Amino acid sequence: MALSRVLSLCLAHICLFASVCFAADPFVFYNFDLSYITASPLGVPQQVIAINGKFPGPTINVTTNNNVVVNVRNKLDENLLIHWSGIQQRRSSWQDGVLGTNCPIPPKWNWTYQFQVKDQIGSFFYIPSLNFQRAAGGFGSFIINNRPIISIPFATPDGDITILIGDWYTQNHTALRKTLDAGKDLGMPNGVLINGKGPYRYNDTLVPDGLDYETFEVHPGKTYRIRVHNVGVSTSLNFRIQNHNLLLAETEGSYTVQQNYTSLDIHVGQSYSFLVTMDQNASTDYYIVASARFVNESIWKRVTGVAILHYTNSKGKATGPLPDPPSDEYDKTFSMNQARSIRWNVSASGARPNPQGSFKYGSINVTEVYVLKNKPPVTINGKQRTTLSGISFVNPSTPIRLADKYKVKGVYKLDFPTRPLTGPSRIETSIINGTYRGFMEVILQNNDTKMQSYHMSGYAFFVVGMDYGEWTNNSRGTYNKWDGIARSTTQVYPGAWTAILISLDNVGVWNLRTENLDSWYLGQETYVRVVNPEATNKTELPMPENALFCGALSKLQKYVPSSISAVIVNPFLNSHPFSSVSFFRPQDVSLATSINSRLKLFFTLLMIVCAVIPTFH
Template identity: 45%
Template sequence: MDLGRLVVAVVLSVAAGILHRAVIVGAENHHVFLDWEVSYAVSQPLGVAKRVIAINGRLPGPLLNLTTNDVAHINVVNTLDEPFLLTWNGLQLRRNSWNDGVAGTNCAIPPGENWTYVFQAKDEVGTFFYRPSLGLHAAAGGHGPIRVNNRPVIDVPFPHPDGGEFDVLIQDWYNMDATLMQQCLDGGRALPPPDGVLINGLGPYEAELTFEAGRTYWLRVSNVGTRTSLSFRVQGHKLLLVEAEGAYTQQKHYASLDVHPGQSLSVLVAADQPPKAYHMVVSSLFAGPELYGVGTVRYAGSTDKLPPGNPPLDDRSSHNSYNRSMEQARSIRMNMTSGAARPNPQGSFHYGHINVTRTLLLRNDESEIGGRRRCTVNGVAFANTGTPLKLADYFRVAGVYTVVSGWPETRNSTLSTMAIDASYRDFVQIVFENRLPSLQTWHLDGYSFFVAGMGWGKWSQDARSTYNLVDAMYRSTIQVYPKSWTAVLVYLDNEGMWNLRSQDLERRYLGQELYLRVSQGNSEVPDPRDEMPMPSNALLCGKAKNLKSWYKLAPSQHDHI
């Protein structure tokens, strides 16, 4: 590169850093500055000591409490002896996949170093959580709750609970160390069943909520576990479902609610029962042996140390039935009359009237590749190459990944690194078809989607006649029942490199993920209104490690990489 071109590159690099800050950090936005230290700790919620990942010495980690349009600056200090990344499960990170925190978009934070995430909770509200994204770190903890609250000028479709809010993180739990779990999978063996169920990282009867009689409480429930669907309920109390992953729901009472891996929802609970102690029960679904996590909801002034009698383990409305669970899923509809982050009604976007640009049919399965068990999507198990796809795309580094226009099914299963080339502002139908006898959950970073339909057997075009094209739920994580399909509709209005993954940690580790490369395709330099420039603090690694962080130039303006 000659001197003139080097000067241009440096100027553009500086401009990119300034522009990135200017775009995401407006003077009218509130800023939240946090310092999080990631460290090892020891926990034994089921009586067996295990090395876990704590944030600021806590598991679960601290609450990330934001309001719509807040800008978060989270300085993560990695004191582990291995690389680390956090991802923000459900936050859309508008125009900013640079801070998504997965291996395809970010270089890991090296041991002993720090990196600052900067992102905006742009035009969203809801209940979410953060968790580690590398290897099997999520099985060791490192998670915590996220709330994105409405701005005061936006009406919420229910009176704000006068009793307060509680974050309730539920999960399956392995006493086995995460390193041994990884060795198990690397050796071609499946993980054994989990050892138990936790509530807020606590074992039996340790988690406790306090209610005052006559008040109403907002419970924000997230399944942060490894692989198990869970049923949540509070003895003697009804759960009024009001929100799921950023969309307000039609309000309906449930005796219990299924929360599948990676999903979040909000319920209102009225403290309208005699003032004593009650069981809060979380039970595993669709797998044996059945496991239970039991906590306590205690009314203020009650002298009960524990709820009287045995916990009501047999009062679940699900009874471990896939049919019943699908019926419950279909009963959850979007509240069309309210706004979420904006004052207009959620139903003002008439998604059912938009023509579908393309259909992606994604079939999950298992196969043996190179003598090792793998989990595949259309016969392909994803392979991480050590260079984030986002950096390879930015610097145009050859040989890191392959861009494909679709995701065709291969006859022979293979290990590959591919990303689907998706056009900005396309309206895409994604059909998840589950060929296996166990439930799957799928999550798309950077987006929420309309859950248009689900049914048994194989999907066909005729299934569109059964779709809900009026008030389908708008969420970022969806379940696919055994031998069934789920169809979602997504408007690709968020440029970037976005991860589409199984929320079953074992299946994702074994290859069940892919990326969507959403771009306009006709511009070398993305418009910052559509995608933010590369942040000035971006870490470089892999094949991009020794490349200068300069802003993207036309191919004729720099040497071939």
């Protein structure tokens, strides 16, 4: 009897230990093979970047606080990085997938990203961040769902639909690069794709016959959450669904005050969630439209993207003209007023039970101010470049975060100007020295004739104001200090400014850039370096064991897994046997598979024993 009690007690402690281990936030695994395929979205065969043979790539669908593991195989003929746009990568810029923080994944190599979507919800996407590759594909959506115990501020939708829109060129991304390198403009795109497909043939003159187009089937009377992402090169798009209202509910991780729009401008790099009720009769299908904004509409008509909304009981195809875009050719304030109308729902829970609006950003003292101004492209040292405050950024051969870790000198300068330079523009690796736990005010001044979008990695910032003209100190009197939307990408209108506030609580090196791909490629970006003066793993995770090395640190690169223990993440999951291995040999994979199999068997038997223990009492 005593032996039975001792055994029972020991096993009970083991079971408690196991239950604690597996009560932790779960892991979700994805394998991404990036390769070239031939596709003809606009009727012209061309090289596109597919993931697992598909264009666009798969949707990553996870829940708040999940640990996400994505094993990326680079089957392209050039370096690759995947950037998780809008995913805040709390405490780990090592996983951000941009050149300032990560060495690229060489051709024929693979690398595993691992990060936690900590305290986030919402609609995001991922993109390749190097070599103009986004213009060829390699992108997909990224959804973070609420945990079941956290309510959402609307009735649970009857379905979830993801729509990727974006302007598209029929030239390869390498040819587009050469055009920019030669100092030329890309010109008008050849079309707008919706989920990687061309437009429905709504017009026999403008749209060629035989194009594959996207159809979304819906049930009458049901309400769907429709997530729309602009993953294009540089064109702002107006999104609308014929005869249907778009009830705005969320943008890039923040629930919004719910209000109806007949159409909404979605700028490059932005994401929105709409609740759309299928409340129309089914006499015909309905058009879904993404058309270019702030351009000569008569010339750009042929680049309009059109998909079909098909009711299950529809009686015919969509016919007739497309629903009209906003009629504001001579009213520059319409779109800006629409943007200003998007407000934060301060009474809704976010990823946590407490209201989002409990963070009173309007009452926090600003500790540093940066005015970042962009202008039309300039010539520097005989090359066409774009600038931010007079500096055209050049990525160092050794990533900034890696240089900090190994104390490599001369990689970058912490001298980015707080105000635009007055002298000649220059090419430099100049970054912003952010103050940990500081509160930064950034003024994005667009002195170009084209719309710009700006994105910051690692953060959701507060959009507090925008207006035409030059920003001055007096402009602060117009700021929204209560319910300005928190998001990761904001638009800046031509000849106008946008003000954002950033709470610098996420340690790391974070990219601040234009989302317009041509301007980004030519240097319109910088980084914000946020360092905790007290070194601790509580504010920044250690460098991952599978980190890549390049530049001045190339000699540190290993071509085998850093440790087999890295592959043992959770034996209860049906994970890929080398889901966390960077570079592997056949014997490593064999050993990892064996270890995982035995661990799964061990823990399964352990849990069975735990279940049987009560019968001994």
